[in-house]
């Protein structure tokens with residue numbers, strides 16, 4: 001029996017941070033053993049918003065290519081393995097664009113207009129004039145997934161609506177043309193670590209909020225970020241009793257010093273642990289955990305040509321699958337076959 005397929009993508013936002021690593025990548029890495037995996041950097045999706053303020057968008061493409069490269073490096077440094085998984089750039093598989101066009105004909109406008117993520121993006125990026133492409137974001141995402149006939153999509157809760165729409169679109173297509181061409185895709189909402197921002201345990205770590213720790217930082221820079229973490233505001237002196245539950249440093253001890261949290265909590269609560277030492281201890285553990293990733297990152301960074309080659313190989317593998325799907329789609333829809341034309 002052939003393996004079930006897993007597909008997922010990330011927008012090339014630049015450096016990957018601990019939130020991406022613990023919230024998604026570590027999970028992707030472990031899925032590689034069991035599934036046939038397709039992981040792609042969605043450069044087209046990054047053009048659905050205008051960008052600005054350092055973020056890539058259709059008005060701001062300067063760092064797009066560099067962001068794609070650095071994301072590929074981060075992915076592989078974190079353990080995505082190009083021998084086992086297909087790792088590539090979305091736009092290197094033009095079949096995705098063709099499937100997106102076909103899907104756009106059968107996607108009811110109402111589905112797109114009701115999509116909660118659309119409304120959120122328009123308001124959170126303060127987009128004055130949302131584009132056709134932004135409205136069609138989930139249709140492009142469905143094409144990303146279904147062109148490889150992805151069974152499972154490991155994503156966070158915020159992407160659930162998109163995956164549900166992918167499934168609805170697959171069913172709609174299958175019904176319209178009387179053929180089980182696409183699988184009934186499901187989100188894999190795995191329990192993953194919730195990673196707080198440096199500024200509050202109640203805020204998510206994110207690049208746009210600027211409260212993140214990038215994998216690309218040095219050990220010293222990491223220690224500096226940890227020094228800036230929000231701690232208990234009423235613990236002023238070293239021997240004041242503290243309140244670990246609202247403290248960002250403690251939240252990270254729960255990730256990086258799991259076995260010591262009992263002691264750390266007790267010491268903090270009875271005033272036997274100062275914040276400076278507590279942060280130093282966290283910096284050591286976090287840096288130790290990130291060391292192998294950072295080393296691999298350096299190696300890959302020194303050889304960008306090799307990284308682009310790996311991405312090209314990944315795209316070639318993905319295109320084989322994608323072009324097979326498109327051939328079936330065209331046939332099913334009675335589009336005239338392409339003579340003397342491969343693909």
Ligand code: TRP
Nearest residue numbers: 007008009010011042045141144
């Ligand atoms: N929309 C996803 C996000 O913002 C990125 C994405 C694009 C994606 N295409 C995908 C995720 C296909 C999973 C599968 O995170």
